[in-house]
Amino acid sequence: MTPLIGETEDERVDLKSKIRNLKSKMKPLRVDIITIFPDYFRAVFDYGIIRRARAAGLVTIEAHDLRAWTSDKHHVVDDRPFGGGDGMVMKPEPIFAAVKSLTGANRRETVPPGTRVVLLSPQGQTLTQASAAEFAKCEHVILICGRYEGVDERVADAVVTDEISIGDYVLSGGEPAALVVIDATLRLLPGALGSETSAVTESFSDGMLDYPHYTRPPEFEGMRVPEVLLTGNHAEIARWRREAALEKTKRNRPDLLK
Numbered sequence: 158m159t160p161l162i163g164e165t166e167d168e169r170v171d172l173k174s175k176i177r178n179l180k181s182k183m184k185p186l187r188v189d190i191i192t193i194f195p196d197y198f199r200a201v202f203d204y205g206i207i208r209r210a211r212a213a214g215l216v217t218i219e220a221h222d223l224r225a226w227t228s229d230k231h232h233v234v235d236d237r238p239f240g241g242g243d244g245m246v247m248k249p250e251p252i253f254a255a256v257k258s259l260t261g262a263n264r265r266e267t268v269p270p271g272t273r274v275v276l277l278s279p280q281g282q283t284l285t286q287a288s289a290a291e292f293a294k295c296e297h298v299i300l301i302c303g304r305y306e307g308v309d310e311r312v313a314d315a316v317v318t319d320e321i322s323i324g325d326y327v328l329s330g331g332e333p334a335a336l337v338v339i340d341a342t343l344r345l346l347p348g349a350l351g352s353e354t355s356a357v358t359e360s361f362s363d364g365m366l367d368y369p370h371y372t373r374p375p376e377f378e379g380m381r382v383p384e385v386l387l388t389g390n391h392a393e394i395a396r397w398r399r400e401a402a403l404e405k406t407k408r409n410r411p412d413l414l415k
């Protein structure tokens with residue numbers, strides 16, 4: 158076993174002050190969401206990790222109404238698919254205009270370094286802890302939420318840097334996926350509540366599920382907490398947790414062990 162950084166209390170205090178230092182010098186991550194439902198996000202910004210990260214000055218988040226970048230009287234953002242078929246497709250012009258006004262660029266090649274233009278789409282690459290960690294290192298992340306049957310492919314072809322799905326199930330649009338990307342990303346910002354300890358923990362539990370957790374009471378409706386957890390024998394507890402995590406991984410996520 159290689160010794161972990163932050164193993165002793167003194168080291169942890171030292172790390173925390175270093176993180177505070179870095180944080181105070183850091184520009185907040187800027188997140189812009191492009192959506193036809195900006196109000197969908199408003200409440201969520203005021204709770205949990207997003208509220209804390211905003212309060213700490215680690216991030217600024219804005220949800221923008223795509224219709225603000227239309228130029229016709231009725232603010233139309235969709236149209237019928239070329240080639241026929243069901244449903245509607247999101248028009249390219251308002252999306253290109255939105256990205257241009259938020260980044261200064263309307264082509265991938267001229268998007269500033271440190272900026273990602275992310276399209277949430279069922280056809281994207283699956284979001285991973287690694288991709289969330291990349292977004293957390295950026296200065297500016299634009300999240301484009303699709304609706305209807307999809308987004309005109311010229312958006313993905315010409316201006317998007319990352320096309321991301323959150324998994325193999327059908328959502329009604331990109332908005333809930335954008336929230337998932339934001340949640341996974343913000344908790345990795347240096348100085349976000351919990352990022353100091355959890356980042357260390359996550360690096361060595363990589364590739365396996367977490368061990369089972371218990372709290373009081375030691376017996377609930379006949380169900381007892383595993384006795385070893387009540388002994389105070391830390392070596393035995395660590396051994397039990399490794400074994401229990403492995404069993405749980407075999408049962409629920411055998412793909413992680415392949």
Ligand code: 9D3
Nearest residue numbers: 277278279306322323327328329330331334
């Ligand atoms: C009939 C073909 N469907 C494509 C798989 C149509 C379709 C389903 C769902 C078109 C758009 C959508 C809306 N979904 C998203 O925008 C989306 C999504 C998802 O559905 N699942 C997982 N991740 C994402 S990210 C954006």
